[in-house]
Amino acid sequence: MKTLVPIAAAALLAGSAPALGASSSLTPADEAAAFKAAGFTLKGKQWRKCEDPSPAYSPGELSEVRDLNGDGVPEALITESSSFCFGHSGAAYTLVSKQATGSWKKITGGTGMVAVLPAKGKDGWPDLEVGGPGFCFPVERWNGKAYVLNRHQYEGRACRPGR
Template sequence: MIRALTTGAALLSAAAAAQVALAPADRDAAFRAAGFLKMGGAWRGCDDPGTAGYTPGSIEQVEDVNGDNLPEAVITEGSSYCYGGAGAGYVLVSKQGPARWRRITQGTGMLRFLETRGVGGWPDIEIGGPGFCFPVERWNGREYRRVRFEYEGKPCTPAHR
């Protein structure tokens, strides 16, 4: 998630900019790699029955986060029905070559890239949600695994694990 965004309008305009940052074929392939289905013109990843707070899948960020000269995309979806108190879910997908995308990780909460890095130059990710102590995961070459908890860059211990 992009930290500087604070208003819904700013978030929507940033999401719209990210959507156009990928060619339509790449955008669709990224959503499919994330496990989303296109229904009624919107990409859906969870089975929300149409609650008032549901927001369909959106590409929030597109950039080369691991330095391989291919883009990664952060796809988000909003739903307290599907994601509980966090109200949001994310999927990180990576372009693997022409027209091929791969799901790297997914979860409940809001993903934020950190400066620290794991194997292959992949950035650590902080997974925000309710509370003030968030898990940080690091890429080990096969998957993202939790390595610590922090809040505003400082170590913390979550109230409930």
């Protein structure tokens, strides 16, 4: 099963782990380090990457925190919503991972609504479908160094963009 990160709300990542509260599974120090690794800045009480002045803006939030690749340390999916900054998709995501040293590292990120898929790439990292407007979405797979385009699909079926 897969679920998309809605534009202005948290999502559940696919799998058997229950959804965790935004900051319930990270210490305040880890939460701050995860946001900083994702490129966010704390402004007042909001983590921001986008400088959207509109009331429709939703600041960065921890949508999910869990071990995605089975290495025993958590990953955090951070989302932010703004059509001002992210166009028609209205959303952006950043996936960060806690390292063995205790620091956090950005793994991938982009514009769109991410869905974690059951298929896996190298080292147990799950494939990511990046949704947005349209009906044919890119699926990225971890190659050991980065998430790269693997295929396109819609509702689990292969498709070709633009057709």
